[in-house]
Amino acid sequence: MKSIVVNPVHNFAPAEREKPVATDKRMVLKTKYVAICGSDNMLWNAYPGMVLGHEFSGYVEDPGPFPFRKGARVCAAEFNSCGQCEFCKAGQEQLCAQMMVDNPGVSMDGGFGEYVSVRGDYVLELPDDVPMELGAIVEPVAVSLHGVRNSGIQPGEPVLIWGNGPIGIYAAACAKLTGASHVYMVGRNMGRVNFCNKFEFIDQCLSVKDEKFQEQLKAITPEGGFARVIDCLGLSDYDELLGLMKSGGTLVMLGMHAQKATFTPMSLYLKELSIRTGLYFTWQDYKDAFAMICANKDLFLKTITSRIPPEPEAVQAMFIKLFDSGSNDECKVLLAYDD
Ligand SMILES: [Zn+2]
Numbered sequence: 001m002k003s004i005v006v007n008p009v010h011n012f013a014p015a016e017r018e019k020p021v022a023t024d025k026r027m028v029l030k031t032k033y034v035a036i037c038g039s040d041n042m043l044w045n046a047y048p049g050m051v052l053g054h055e056f057s058g059y060v061e062d063p064g065p066f067p068f069r070k071g072a073r074v075c076a077a078e079f080n081s082c083g084q085c086e087f088c089k090a091g092q093e094q095l096c097a098q099m100m101v102d103n104p105g106v107s108m109d110g111g112f113g114e115y116v117s118v119r120g121d122y123v124l125e126l127p128d129d130v131p132m133e134l135g136a137i138v139e140p141v142a143v144s145l146h147g148v149r150n151s152g153i154q155p156g157e158p159v160l161i162w163g164n165g166p167i168g169i170y171a172a173a174c175a176k177l178t179g180a181s182h183v184y185m186v187g188r189n190m191g192r193v194n195f196c197n198k199f200e201f202i203d204q205c206l207s208v209k210d211e212k213f214q215e216q217l218k219a220i221t222p223e224g225g226f227a228r229v230i231d232c233l234g235l236s237d238y239d240e241l242l243g244l245m246k247s248g249g250t251l252v253m254l255g256m257h258a259q260k261a262t263f264t265p266m267s268l269y270l271k272e273l274s275i276r277t278g279l280y281f282t283w284q285d286y287k288d289a290f291a292m293i294c295a296n297k298d299l300f301l302k303t304i305t306s307r308i309p310p311e312p313e314a315v316q317a318m319f320i321k322l323f324d325s326g327s328n329d330e331c332k333v334l335l336a337y338d339d
């Protein structure tokens with residue numbers, strides 16, 4: 001089957017790969033849409049030989065022993081938890097030691113190929129009225145929903161989201177749809193700041209580049225500060241953000257970054273702040289994100305800003321636009337396969 005492979009790093013090349021086969025645990029999908037994610041950028045720059053793509057929808061090609069008919073329109077979580085360990089039993093599949101093993105687009109061939117192998121018990125069928133494009137964004141919405149839930153947000157509370165890439169935008173949607181009173185964002189590039197300010201679920205998106213940024217930030221910060229803050233960027237220093245927080249509040253680090261970051265512990269002590277992270281999502285988060293998207297189709301369709309052919313040149317050009325240009329106004333971009 002035709003695939004697109006990282007070769008060498010920072011480049012995509014065409015490749016011929018073996019079509020996957022169904023097993024007692026896995027089924028095979030014919031890829032329809034696969035979304036590009038910020039974590040694909042890390043893999044593109046470090047893992048030659050990888051077939052990326054962990055956010056996808058497709059048609060059931062071979063259901064194996066699972067109760068789906070061939071041709072059914074589905075989406076699937078890429079994860080591969082064991083179902084037996086203490087975490088799996090507690091519904092915390094994202095913490096399972098087996099999670100990253102045979103994980104399509106991460107540790108095995110993913111949706112940048114014509115067919116993809118997925119765990120048959122982590123597949124959902126799309127209702128007839130839900131476009132397949134939306135199936136490809138359930139995964140990142142589930143990541144954002146998991147992060148929002150880890151913030152402990154209560155209905156009626158405002159939230160501050162730092163970083164306005166897709167995960168930040170989906171976190172905004174999840175926060176609003178779970179009852180946040182106000183969703184404020186901080187971004188950098190003006191194209192995307194303008195994009196965010198057009199969304200129903202974002203009350204205001206500020207730009208750090210705006211000369212009145214500090215004034216604007218002060219104006220949106222509630223008296224006493226924000227109890228719920230989600231960092232979707234991966235800051236290198238957290239003191240400014242901690243300074244905006246309310247006593248007893250929670251900061252969730254959702255922007256994945258490998259470099260060191262700094263903060264002054266005293267700013268945590270004095271307000272008894274908590275720092276949490278968010279790794280993937282639980283299966284329940286995935287199902288809830290799916291339901292949220294199905295109930296708000298038009299809203300989520302607006303987050304898909306480009307569809308490109310699944311060809312190495314087109315994908316290479318889009319990765320450069322998204323991750324190397326320093327400025328773009330895209331939100332989610334999908335590779336679209338022919339039926
Ligand atoms: Zn992703």
Ligand SMILES: [Zn+2]
Pocket residue numbers: 081082083084085086087088096097098
């Ligand atoms: Zn497990």
